[in-house]
Amino acid sequence: xxxxxxxxxxxxxxxxxxxxxxxxxxxxxxxxxxxxxxxxxxxxxxxxxxxxxxxxxxxxxxxxxxxxxxxxxxxxxxxxxxxxxxxxxxxxxxxxxxxxxxxxxxxxxxxxxxxxxxxxxxxxxxxxxxxxxxxxxxxxxxxxxxxxxxxxxxxxxxxxxxxxxxxxxxxxxxxxxxxxxxxxxxxxxxxxxxxxxxxxxxxxxxxxxxxxxxxxxxxxxxxxxxxxxxxxxxxxxxxxxxxxxxxxxxxxxxxxxxxxxxxxxxxxxxxxxxxxxxxxxxxxxxxxxxxxxxxxxxxxxxxxxxxxxxxxxxxxxxxxxxxxxxxxxxxxxxxxxxxxxxxxxxxxxxxxxxxxxxxxxxxxxxxxxxxxxxxxxxxxxxxxxxxxxxxxx
Numbered sequence: 521x522x523x524x525x526x527x528x529x530x531x532x533x534x535x536x537x538x539x540x541x542x543x544x545x546x547x548x549x550x551x552x553x554x555x556x557x558x559x560x561x562x563x564x565x566x567x568x569x570x571x572x573x574x575x576x577x578x579x580x581x582x583x584x585x586x587x588x589x590x591x592x593x594x595x596x597x598x599x600x601x602x603x604x605x606x607x608x609x610x611x612x613x614x615x616x617x618x619x620x621x622x623x624x625x626x627x628x629x630x631x632x633x634x635x636x637x638x639x640x641x642x643x644x645x646x647x648x649x650x651x652x653x654x655x656x657x658x659x660x661x662x663x664x665x666x667x668x669x670x671x672x673x674x675x676x677x678x679x680x681x682x683x684x685x686x687x688x689x690x691x692x693x694x695x696x697x698x699x700x701x702x703x704x705x706x707x708x709x710x711x712x713x714x715x716x717x718x719x720x721x722x723x724x725x726x727x728x729x730x731x732x733x734x735x736x737x738x739x740x741x742x743x744x745x746x747x748x749x750x751x752x753x754x755x756x757x758x759x760x761x762x763x764x765x766x767x768x769x770x771x772x773x774x775x776x777x778x779x780x781x782x783x784x785x786x787x788x789x790x791x792x793x794x795x796x797x798x799x800x801x802x803x804x805x806x807x808x809x810x811x812x813x814x815x816x817x818x819x820x821x822x823x824x825x826x827x828x829x830x831x832x833x834x835x836x837x838x839x840x841x842x843x844x845x846x847x848x849x850x851x852x853x854x855x856x857x858x859x860x861x862x863x864x865x866x867x868x869x870x871x872x873x874x875x876x877x878x879x880x881x882x883x884x885x886x887x888x889x890x891x892x893x894x895x896x897x898x899x900x901x902x903x904x905x906x907x908x909x910x911x912x913x
Contacts, residue, residue, distance in 0.1 A: 524637070527636070528574070532576075532577070542576075544572070545696050545901070546568050546570065547567075547646050549855065550566075552853075553799040554795065554853075557688075559765050561796035563689075563691045564705065570894070573635060573636060573905065574657075577912075579630040579631050583598050583630055585632045585633070586611070588610055593608055599628055613648055614679075615683055616652070616679025616684065617676060618659070620675040631662060635651070662911065664912075672902075691707060699900055704806070724868055727867045728893065734861065739857075752769075770793070790828055792829075811850060811866065819853065821853045826840075833860060835860065839852065840853060848868035849867050862894075
């Protein structure tokens with residue numbers, strides 16, 4: 521176990537005087553394919569070396585105690601009441617997962633749990649999915665239920681929809697559970713079929729540059745974009761009966777009926793249709809080992825997200841415009857829901873520190889804000905970090 525896993529284990533021991541089962545679930549990056557998942561399109565995520573960690577064991581009491589090391593708070597839950605809470609907000613990610621396990625008829629016994637993590641909050645690395653998936657994985661392992669991984673993914677997504685209130689696609693949870701060391705996932709969000717591609721960066725590294733802003737628009741506008749896409753599908757369905765989502769729409773179909781669209785809805789749909797195609801072409805770049813062509817598509821994605829889909833912000837656009845100045849950077853784009861968070865950059869190893877310093881300096885000069893940067897490695901999805909027979913008693 522690493523330092524974080526050991527710390528969570530030790531905190532559990534100190535609170536409950538028992539050896540726990542320890543599991544981990546990573547955050548994720550998405551190399552390309554943003555806002556395509558809830559349109560039945562393709563995405564290309566990967567699990568990363570920043571994670572949520574859970575220590576869990578059965579309790580002899582009739583209640584469950586769940587402690588967050590980040591907030592220093594403990595909630596008390598009974599198995600006959602897993603309804604949403606007003607406060608603390610973090611509890612709802614877990615309560616939604618518990619509700620689903622009970623609703624599905626799995627026999628859940630009272631337990632105690634401690635969790636924490638090192639995924640930067642608000643950076644677009646899906647800390648919420650890691651919490652949902654890690655907790656689902658922990659309940660599954662503790663109770664020896666034997667759920668297939670894809671069911672844990674679906675339970676976690678349900679919790680995000682119904683308890684956190686964000687109608688996310690399935691990508692974040694899928695990547696957290698199904699990630700593979702040194703591989704990206706080409707995920708078909710309609711069929712959930714997926715394929716792994718080794719990512720050969722050679723002399724390049726993945727650098728995340730965090731604006732450390734999260735504009736209040738992010739959640740409401742996310743749901744608005746979903747609605748705008750649905751409006752576009754409804755209009756096209758009048759002409760093409762087989763259209764169920766933007767996945768079924770070609771650019772030619774969209775352009776043919778452009779005059780029937782409100783411009784804003786047309787631009788949203790155009791971005792998604794182009795991005796679904798771009799992800800599939802990007803997978804071919806990886807197959808050929810052409811990381812330069814892949815990087816160019818990342819820039820194209822950012823342009824679409826900023827100008828057509830309208831989910832970027834001044835800070836993110838500034839980061840990408842600075843990246844474009846340097847030939848040592850193959851590609852950069854905003855990542856995640858938008859309106860803040862990180863850009864993902866593919867940068868020459870020998871230049872990465874210099875670029876991070878440059879961007880930090882220029883960002884402070886322009887916005888009076890501090891940037892943070894993270895080097896990211898691609899790792900396996902959710903798994904057991906430490907087994908304890910005592911936890912199961």
